[in-house]
Amino acid sequence: MKILTIDTSTSTCSAALSIDGRCAGEYLLEAERHPSERLLAAVDILLRDTGMELEELDGFGVALGPGSFTGVRIGVATVKGLALATGKPAVGFSSLAMLALNLPWSLLPVCTLFDARKKEVYGGLYRVTSAPEPVIVDRVAPPERFLEAIEGEAIFVGDGAIRYREAIESILGHRAFFAPAHCHQPRASAGALLAGELLRTGAAVPLPLLNPTYIRPSEAELARMCQKAV
Structure with a gap:
């Protein structure tokens, strides 16, 4: 099974390509911001260097959080877009569970x-x-x-x-x-193990249901709650 896994939930941005549970390639960068262009470039590098086409992948995995609200949104949106473009399944998992696999x-x-x-x-x-x-x-x-x-x-x-x-x-x-x-750095290659098991057991969800896990409200949500309380 060929899986592309992405994690952008912290200041460490990573993407990994795994084949039957073995890491074929991984991109990891410590950065305060995760522009989507950089993430897509990392995906292109992984595919090119492993000699694989996007359409050859069997599925996608993404860390859903908790973590940086913006970072998690970028990762989830990227995986949704790739899954939609290829028609392949996608799964999500806890960013904290992924880190535990270190x-x-x-x-x-x-x-x-x-x-x-x-x-x-x-x-x-x-x-x-x-x-x-x-x-x-x-x-x-x-x-x-x-x-x-x-x-x-x-x-x-x-x-x-x-x-x-x-x-x-x-x-x-x-x-x-x-x-x-x-x-201490989360790694998408560890998340690929979680993604592989979820895909193997048929745990993929419809893309509209693949959403970030923030745990706490965003600043905008807090502001709305405060306005309603007034």
């Missing part, structure tokens, strides 16, 4: 944290074998409140783990462990 077969639960700004984190806790199984479902909260829900030891990964390391160590002490530096 630490497969960990003996400890893997706590994935993205910096959600506003003194909050997007966080999830997973047991990771061949696939991540949620222990604490994805949520947004101040780091201190999220950490209070963790029982026992855990290994932390993600830019939120880096930013709030001091708070994590203060609250959990010797129960907190941290992933090596190279594990």
Whole structure:
């Protein structure tokens, strides 16, 4: 199965082309902004360098969030467009679950944290074998409140783990462990494993239902709620 997987949910933009579960190529760039032109150029590079045509793909995968509202929208819109153009199925998955796959077969639960700004984190806790199984479902909260829900030891990964390391160590002490530096970036090649399983089991959804998972309201939604409350 040939799958193109895209992730733009954080400051790391990545795209991966996998063939039968093996990564044939991956583009990864750390950038504060993810112009759609750059993402499409990355897709072109992957296809060209692997000698594959877009029409040869069997499906698409995309990280649905949580993460950057703009970034997630770009990734989802790009995959929807490619799926519509080719008539191939598309699936989505949690960005936090994808990050947990950077630490497969960990003996400890893997706590994935993205910096959600506003003194909050997007966080999830997973047991990771061949696939991540949620222990604490994805949520947004101040780091201190999220950490209070963790029982026992855990290994932390993600830019939120880096930013709030001091708070994590203060609250959990010797129960907190941290992933090596190279594990903190989300990778579309890890997401391809999730996408492959979803496509294999027929879990593709109609494109109108393939939408971002923001978890918390956007600024525009908050403004509308405030106006209604007045």
